[in-house]
Amino acid sequence: MNIGVIGCGIIGSRMARNWQKAGHLVTGWNRTRVRAEGQGVPLVDSPVELARRSDVIMMVVADPPALRTVVADLCRTRLDGKVVMNASTVGPHDNQQAEQAIRAAGGEFLETPFTGSKGGAEAAKLVFYVGGDSALLKRMEPLLMQIGHKLFHFGPVGTAADAKLIMNMMLANLMQAMAEGFVFARKAGLDPATFLNAYKVNAGYSALADMKCATMLASQFETHFSLKHMDKDIRLSLERAHELKAACPLTERLKEIFSEGMAKGWADEDFSVLYRLADTK
Ligand SMILES: NC(=O)c1ccc[n+]([C@@H]2O[C@H](COP(=O)([O-])OP(=O)(O)OC[C@H]3O[C@@H](n4cnc5c(N)ncnc54)[C@H](OP(=O)(O)O)[C@@H]3O)[C@@H](O)[C@H]2O)c1
Numbered sequence: 403m404n405i406g407v408i409g410c411g412i413i414g415s416r417m418a419r420n421w422q423k424a425g426h427l428v429t430g431w432n433r434t435r436v437r438a439e440g441q442g443v444p445l446v447d448s449p450v451e452l453a454r455r456s457d458v459i460m461m462v463v464a465d466p467p468a469l470r471t472v473v474a475d476l477c478r479t480r481l482d483g484k485v486v487m488n489a490s491t492v493g494p495h496d497n498q499q500a501e502q503a504i505r506a507a508g509g510e511f512l513e514t515p516f517t518g519s520k521g522g523a524e525a526a527k528l529v530f531y532v533g534g535d536s537a538l539l540k541r542m543e544p545l546l547m548q549i550g551h552k553l554f555h556f557g558p559v560g561t562a563a564d565a566k567l568i569m570n571m572m573l574a575n576l577m578q579a580m581a582e583g584f585v586f587a588r589k590a591g592l593d594p595a596t597f598l599n600a601y602k603v604n605a606g607y608s609a610l611a612d613m614k615c616a617t618m619l620a621s622q623f624e625t626h627f628s629l630k631h632m633d634k635d636i637r638l639s640l641e642r643a644h645e646l647k648a649a650c651p652l653t654e655r656l657k658e659i660f661s662e663g664m665a666k667g668w669a670d671e672d673f674s675v676l677y678r679l680a681d682t683k
Contacts, residue, residue, distance in 0.1 A: 406456030410438035414462035416523035418443040424548040449475040459486045466496045481509030494560030501559045515566035520626040527551045533562035571639040581677040614674045623671040630669035633660040
C-alpha cells in the first residue's frame with residue numbers, strides 16, 4: 403500500500419519506518435524538512451504531493467493549529483478513494499472539523515489518537531483509541547496493528563479524542579504526584595533506591611512509573627513526550643471539561659505548574675522534568 407505520513411517528528415518518523423518494515427511504500431512530509439531528513443523515509447515538498455502518492459494518509463502533528471493547517475493543505479487536492487487518519491492529540495471538535503473537510507474533498511476520515519510514547523512507537527506497540535465508522539476501521543485495523551498492538555473503538559469521531567485527553571490528564575496528574583513524592587522522600591532523607599523498590603510493590607505503582615522513575619531520579623529528561631505537548635493536552639482537556647461542566651480542580655492547579663515549567667524554557671524536555679521543577683521549590 404502507498405502510505406503518506408504528515409509530521410515526521412518523534413512519533414510520525416517511527417510510524418513511517420515501521421510501515422516501511424511491513425512492506426509499504428511510505429512517503430513523508432515534514433514542515434521543517436531538514437528535521438526529517440536522513441531517517442530513510444522519502445520526503446515530498448507538500449501535503450498535496452503526498453496525497454497524490456498515497457492511498458492512506460496519517461497525520462501526526464503537534465496541536466490543533468497544526469492540524470488545521472495540514473488539513474487545509476491536503477484539501478487543496480481531491481481525496482477521492484483516500485483514507486486520512488489523525489493521530490495527533492487534539493480536541494473532539496478539531497477532529498470533527500477535520501472529518502468534515504476531508505469528506506468534502508472526497509476522502510474518508512478516522513481519528514486515531516494513541517498512547518505508548520516513543521518506546522511504543524519504536525517497537526510498533528502503540529495503543530490506538532479510534533473514533534469513526536466501524537466499517538472503515540475494519541479496513542484500517544490491519545495497518546494500525548502493524549504499528550500498534552491494541553485498539554479501542556470508542557464511537558463516532560470525537561469520542562476517541564475525549565478518551566485520549568482524559569487519559570493524558572490523568573497521566574499528567576500522576577507524573578506530578580510522583581515528582582512531588584520523590585523530591586519529598588529525598589528531603590526526608592530516605593534512600594532513593596530503597597524508596598523506589600518499595601514503590602514498585604505499592605498499589606500506586608504504574609506503567610508510567612516504570613517508564614519515568616529511574617530516569618527522573620537520575621535527572622535525565624531525554625524527550626519521549628515533551629512538556630509542551632503535555633501542556634497543550636492539559637489545556638485541551640480543561641477546555642473540554644469546562645464545556646462539559648466536569649470539575650477538574652487538581653488539573654486546574656496542574657496547568658499553573660506546567661506554565662512554570664514552560665516559563666523556565668523546558669518546553670522541549672520530557673514532561674518528567676516536573677521532577678526538576680518540584681526540586682526547585
Ligand atoms: N511523543 C509521545 O509520546 C506522544 C504520545 C501520544 C500522543 N502524542 C501526540 O502526537 C503528536 C506528535 O507528537 P510528537 O511527540 O511526535 O511531537 P514532535 O516530535 O514535536 O513532532 C511534531 C510534528 O508536528 C509538526 N508541526 C508542528 N507545528 C506544525 C504546523 N503548524 N504545521 C505543520 N506541521 C507542524 C512538526 O514539524 P516541525 O518539525 O516542522 O516542527 C513535527 O513534525 C502530538 O499531538 C502529541 O501530543 C505524542
